[in-house]
Amino acid sequence: MTNPVDDAFVPPGEAWHPVSAKLVTARRLVLMLVAVPVTIGLVILAVALQDTPWLAALPLIIGLVVFVWIWWLIGRRVRSYGYAERSDDLLVTSGIMFRRLTVVPYGRMQLVDVTAGPIDRSMGLTTVKLHTAAATTDATIPGLPPEEASDLRDRLAALGEQHSAGL
Amino acid sequence: MSATAKRHVHPVTPWVQALRVAPIVAVAVLFAGGEALFSAGLWLIPLFFGGMLLVGALVAGLQYVAWKRLWYWFDESGDFRMQSGVITKRERRLQLSRLQGVDIQQPLVARLVNMGSVKIEVAGAGDSRAVVEFLTLPEAEALRAEVLARSAGLRPDSPAAPEQEQLRVSGGDLFLSLLLKMSTIITLLVTLGIVLLVTFSAGALGLLFLFFTVIAPLLAVFGEFTTFYGFTVAKSPDGLRLRSGLLNTTAQTIPPGRVHAVEFVQSFLWRKRNWVRVRLNLAGIGDTGDGNAGQSAQTVLIPVADWDQAYALVREVMPGIDVLDVDLSPAPPRAGRRAWIQHKQLGVGADERILVTKRGRFERRVAVIPHERVQSVRVTQGPWQRKLGLATMHADSVPGPVKIEALHRRQGEARQLAQQEIERTHAAVARDSSTRWMAKTEGAGAPPAQPAASADPLLIDAPPPTTRPVIAPDGPGPAPGDEVIVTGDDDLTSLPPPTSLPVDAPPPASEDPR
Numbered sequence: 001m002t003n004p005v006d007d008a009f010v011p012p013g014e015a016w017h018p019v020s021a022k023l024v025t026a027r028r029l030v031l032m033l034v035a036v037p038v039t040i041g042l043v044i045l046a047v048a049l050q051d052t053p054w055l056a057a058l059p060l061i062i063g064l065v066v067f068v069w070i071w072w073l074i075g076r077r078v079r080s081y082g083y084a085e086r087s088d089d090l091l092v093t094s095g096i097m098f099r100r101l102t103v104v105p106y107g108r109m110q111l112v113d114v115t116a117g118p119i120d121r122s123m124g125l126t127t128v129k130l131h132t133a134a135a136t137t138d139a140t141i142p143g144l145p146p147e148e149a150s151d152l153r154d155r156l157a158a159l160g161e162q163h164s165a166g167l
Numbered sequence: 168m169s170a171t172a173k174r175h176v177h178p179v180t181p182w183v184q185a186l187r188v189a190p191i192v193a194v195a196v197l198f199a200g201g202e203a204l205f206s207a208g209l210w211l212i213p214l215f216f217g218g219m220l221l222v223g224a225l226v227a228g229l230q231y232v233a234w235k236r237l238w239y240w241f242d243e244s245g246d247f248r249m250q251s252g253v254i255t256k257r258e259r260r261l262q263l264s265r266l267q268g269v270d271i272q273q274p275l276v277a278r279l280v281n282m283g284s285v286k287i288e289v290a291g292a293g294d295s296r297a298v299v300e301f302l303t304l305p306e307a308e309a310l311r312a313e314v315l316a317r318s319a320g321l322r323p324d325s326p327a328a329p330e331q332e333q334l335r336v337s338g339g340d341l342f343l344s345l346l347l348k349m350s351t352i353i354t355l356l357v358t359l360g361i362v363l364l365v366t367f368s369a370g371a372l373g374l375l376f377l378f379f380t381v382i383a384p385l386l387a388v389f390g391e392f393t394t395f396y397g398f399t400v401a402k403s404p405d406g407l408r409l410r411s412g413l414l415n416t417t418a419q420t421i422p423p424g425r426v427h428a429v430e431f432v433q434s435f436l437w438r439k440r441n442w443v444r445v446r447l448n449l450a451g452i453g454d455t456g457d458g459n460a461g462q463s464a465q466t467v468l469i470p471v472a473d474w475d476q477a478y479a480l481v482r483e484v485m486p487g488i489d490v491l492d493v494d495l496s497p498a499p500p501r502a503g504r505r506a507w508i509q510h511k512q513l514g515v516g517a518d519e520r521i522l523v524t525k526r527g528r529f530e531r532r533v534a535v536i537p538h539e540r541v542q543s544v545r546v547t548q549g550p551w552q553r554k555l556g557l558a559t560m561h562a563d564s565v566p567g568p569v570k571i572e573a574l575h576r577r578q579g580e581a582r583q584l585a586q587q588e589i590e591r592t593h594a595a596v597a598r599d600s601s602t603r604w605m606a607k608t609e610g611a612g613a614p615p616a617q618p619a620a621s622a623d624p625l626l627i628d629a630p631p632p633t634t635r636p637v638i639a640p641d642g643p644g645p646a647p648g649d650e651v652i653v654t655g656d657d658d659l660t661s662l663p664p665p666t667s668l669p670v671d672a673p674p675p676a677s678e679d680p681r
Contacts, residue, residue, distance in 0.1 A: 008546050008558045008578035088593055099553070101546040101582070103589050107596060108542050133450070134542035134563035136570075 009093055009101050016082025016093060023081075023143030026123045027074045035067055083141050088163065090130070090156065092139045102139045107163035108132045112153045116146075128152055169323070173238040173250075177282060180301045181230030186276045229253065239299050245317050247287060249297050259297050263318035265290040267451065268406065268420025269311045271304075275414040283307045287314055288420075290451060315405065330403035334469065334476055341395055344444075344471035345388040347436035349530040354384040395470040400480060407483055411464050419465060425450050426484040428536040429468070430569040431477065435529050443477045445469050447484075448567030466568050481535075485521075490535055493523045501555050502575035515560070515573035515584065520595075522562055522588060524573050534571045536562055538595035544585045548578065560584045 042059045049056040076096050084091045089105045111131035120126060120142075126149040130139035144152065196219075237251045247261045267290050273283040277300075284300030285307050302310060312327035319325075345351060358380045366374055396413035406422035428448040437443065445468040468484065469477055482488065495514030503510040514525040522541070524534045541562045548558040558581035562571040573584055 008548060008582040010582075089589060097550045099548040099558075101585070102543060103545070103585060104543040105589065105592060105596075132542040132563070133565050135566045136545075136561070136563045137543040138545060139543070 009099055011082065012084050012086055012091060016084055019078065019081045019141060019143035020125060020145055021078070022123045022125055023078045024075050026119050026125055027078065028071060029119055031070055031074065039063065078143060081141065081143065085155070090139065092141055100138060102137065104130055104132060104137060104139050105163065106156065106159040109156060109160040112156050114149050114153050130156070170243045171241045173240040175234065176237055176239070176299060177302055178234065179280065179282070181227065181234050183276055183280065183282065183301050185226065185230060187274060241317060247297065247314060249299065261287055261289045261295065261297055263289070263314060266314070266318040267422050267425060269314045270418035270420055271307050271311060272418060273416040277301050278416065285310050288451070295451070328404045330401040330408055332399060332401045334400040334472060334480065336395065336398040336469065336471060338396060340471055341398070342392060344437060344442055345391050347434055349434040351384045351388055354387050355380060358383040394464050395467070398470055400469060402483070409468070417464055421449070421484055423484065423486070427540040428534060428564040428567065428569040428571060429481050429485060430535070431533045433531045441474045442471050443474050444471055445477050445481060446568045448564045448569045450565050485537065488521050488535070488537065490521070490523060490533070493518050493521065495523060495525055498575045499577050502557060505551055505555055505557060505575050510575065513574050515576070517588070517591065519591070522571060524571050526572065526574055534569050536564055536571045538588070538591040539599055540564060541588060541592045544588050546581050546585050562588055
């Protein structure tokens, strides 16, 4: 039903600038770390229900299915991240089920954050986040290698100052 | 500018502050210890009261020390300074050249002793306000007048300019409007549902709880009633002044340019009386974090008013715009499969100055944002929208109750709307840019009607203050009929000067967009 010509999320130029594929690994690593305590909980639940074997197996099966689904979803989600720099503004897109496209004029940028959590750092990735005066501006680009992130930040800061507008 | 000596707030202040929390503390302690007390033995009661007195004396002592350490004064450069703190010293300095408003607030306890606190707000990120509590009412008014005079570059003892009352909400109207409001209706229905559920499960005994169906909504109404009672809008040289409150009186000044977005809200039960509420997004007021951002007096321009009056007020804070002339295009028919109830009421439209969005069936909302206030633009699409080929366009604004969203448009159209809005934003900002913050104003030369160089409120070094010719140093102030706009260098707008619109004149097209 979605007419490709009519699509709301096409890139403004040739294509969206993608993020690093290593983000997939980083996020899957986080998933595994989170899965450990959850599995323990499910095992405890299964042991508690051991009198009815089919009921005991149910939480474990559900857990496994959810795990596999999220594993696959991470891959697709990371591929959906993209950004494009235009002359006056920056476009950021993301999401598969809940798709998002954000356009931020350079003059509106108040702050450019470059952050990296421990897992991201170990994989050599950073997250760039733009802030405007609005709390609902959602311009976050994860999974950028540090050099690319700092180049982007410097470019954005320079463009921001150039276009700088009042509130 | 002469510095003044350091001053204390009124010595009674610690007692007033203590009285504000006393009821809560007393109730808490009674709940916690009351039962234990009575069961342990009556001889404990004097001990308990002795303990309370001791604690009270300790607290009073601390408050006295805090009072002794609290100073406020004006320094040599004319800025307002406040020094406080018992253990950690804190000094606050407010540049009066960036003044946004000075208001006198009176919590109930302070009102009883004829005292009030003075809240001084300057343009800036987040925490840029100072509250001087408590002063006697004459002292508070004198302080307010002094702050206003200094920020305008006049002699500190110049009298404050008089304000002209424009609109006052009557108590009866307010009460009725709150009863008929959507949130009240919803509370009523929810409570009724719960009671019926209880009745069905517990039998006729549940009917006893029927009175809760009335109490619960009334409680909600009561809260808002005390916030908005006596809501008065007055025009003054430093902007629009709003005052309200039954028990606690609060006041707020809205200088021109501080309003970023406006929303007209109308519950379907208000339609017959042509009532509407106006909510605002204001720069410098962070999102309060709770869901009451729309009910808090800070973000409401008028809690209930006739459509004509409300529209006139909106044109005061956002001069030169014409909401009624904007044609709104409706959502595509297939939006009906996604938004069954409100799809006929959805619409979006724009002219060169503003973007207007409409939504809501039982509670109709029309949101308006000038293009130069748009911070960013988003297009979002949920899975259900994707199946129908729809998407929503958002125009982001500073934190506040107003959300500008064009819901459930065709996907291509949503993208196009976003692109057009971005282009209009660039154009509008570029038009403003001719008098941007890089140029510094040099003071008295600027005539009142001409937009001065707007300062980015987040700049550390603000341009020197401009005088406000409207407050004649030796005269009584502007005549009530004068139409003036303050252009301090914290003026966030370069919109053309307002056209005078008397409150009771009907707008050109008297048909409202609903």
